[in-house]
Amino acid sequence: MTSDVPTITLNDGIEIPQLGFGVFKVDPAETERIVTDALEAGYRHIDTAAIYGNEEGVGAAIAKSGLARDELFVTTKLWNDRHQKDSAHAAIDESLAKLGLEHVDLYLTHWPTPAKKDYVEAWEALLEIKEAGKTRSVGVSNHQIAQLDELVAATGQTPSVNQVELHPAFSQLELRIHHQKLGIHTEAWGPLGQGKYDLFDRGPIVEAAEAHGVTPAQVVLRWHLQIGNIVFPKSNSKHRMVENFDLFGFELSAGETAAISLLDENKRVGSHPDDVN
Numbered sequence: 357m358t359s360d361v362p363t364i365t366l367n368d369g370i371e372i373p374q375l376g377f378g379v380f381k382v383d384p385a386e387t388e389r390i391v392t393d394a395l396e397a398g399y400r401h402i403d404t405a406a407i408y409g410n411e412e413g414v415g416a417a418i419a420k421s422g423l424a425r426d427e428l429f430v431t432t433k434l435w436n437d438r439h440q441k442d443s444a445h446a447a448i449d450e451s452l453a454k455l456g457l458e459h460v461d462l463y464l465t466h467w468p469t470p471a472k473k474d475y476v477e478a479w480e481a482l483l484e485i486k487e488a489g490k491t492r493s494v495g496v497s498n499h500q501i502a503q504l505d506e507l508v509a510a511t512g513q514t515p516s517v518n519q520v521e522l523h524p525a526f527s528q529l530e531l532r533i534h535h536q537k538l539g540i541h542t543e544a545w546g547p548l549g550q551g552k553y554d555l556f557d558r559g560p561i562v563e564a565a566e567a568h569g570v571t572p573a574q575v576v577l578r579w580h581l582q583i584g585n586i587v588f589p590k591s592n593s594k595h596r597m598v599e600n601f602d603l604f605g606f607e608l609s610a611g612e613t614a615a616i617s618l619l620d621e622n623k624r625v626g627s628h629p630d631d632v633n
């Protein structure tokens with residue numbers, strides 16, 4: 357099957373599909389069915405995490421799909437209480453066993469937990485895990501500018517991605533500029549504002565949806581793709597999975613993209629990374 361989803365080449369040469377499927381808050385008991393639906397809808401990039409408790413369901417759906425391993429891009433994340441090296445090495449083995457995989461494509465630290473002052477050790481552990489062949493690429497999540505600089509200064513190794521909250525009401529311009537400077541790609545979590553915002557009623561989003569004959573959610577996701585973000589919206593509904601994957605039959609104009617970027621209110625729907633420890 358050919359896919360319209362573009363790939364992005366990360367700073368280590370690994371290619372990642374720019375659009376994927378996220379499984380935060382997908383019930384472990386439903387995950388196999390929901391990820392099977394997502395794979396049938398065409399998604400080939402799945403974003404999970406140890407803390408979501410649903411890696412086994414992701415693995416079961418992958419096994420059942422019959423898809424070749426190299427057709428899939430699987431990300432998982434190291435939870436906050438596993439940052440010490442020994443614990444991190446055990447954690448990736450646990451994740452791989454649950455996923456039924458010999459390696460993941462991308463392994464991330466989930467939060468920097470700054471009060472514990474162990475995010476550099478966690479990053480060093482991820483570099484060792486990559487060296488051991490258990491992940492093809494390594495990155496971080498929820499890191500701020502100074503923390504990224506600290507990781508690079510301490511190890512000389514730059515994360516391939518930083519996965520952060522990002523949507524039109526919280527567009528993280530300063531952080532994205534810093535990512536570009538360092539060669540880090542931006543992954544946007546909560547790309548639809550987790551449905552907690554009235555994003556889909558905002559003027560520029562509604563107007564673009566009407567102009568292109570698409571839904572406000574498709575406009576928001578298309579905005580992400582056009583500003584260079586990697587996204588993996590979550591949906592339990594097959595109908596919305598299909599909708600969220602159907603982003604390649606229209607293009608926002610530069611004016612539409614700029615108008616959506618101006619909706620930024622510097623407002624998060626999730627936790628501030630300083631508060632997660």
Ligand SMILES: NC(=O)c1ccc[n+]([C@@H]2O[C@H](COP(=O)([O-])OP(=O)(O)OC[C@H]3O[C@@H](n4cnc5c(N)ncnc54)[C@H](OP(=O)(O)O)[C@@H]3O)[C@@H](O)[C@H]2O)c1
Nearest residue numbers: 378379380403545546547548549550551573589590591592
């Ligand atoms: N690194 C981190 O700390 C972190 C934090 C949060 C999330 N993430 C990752 O990012 C992924 C995406 O973020 P997210 O799940 O938090 O939020 P999201 O994708 O922004 O939003 C998901 C919500 O939007 C609804 N939705 C999906 N498609 C829709 C559509 N076309 N129209 C209307 N509503 C729609 C979903 O409802 P239905 O399910 O009912 O369709 C769900 O309530 C996660 O699944 C996870 O993989 C990472």
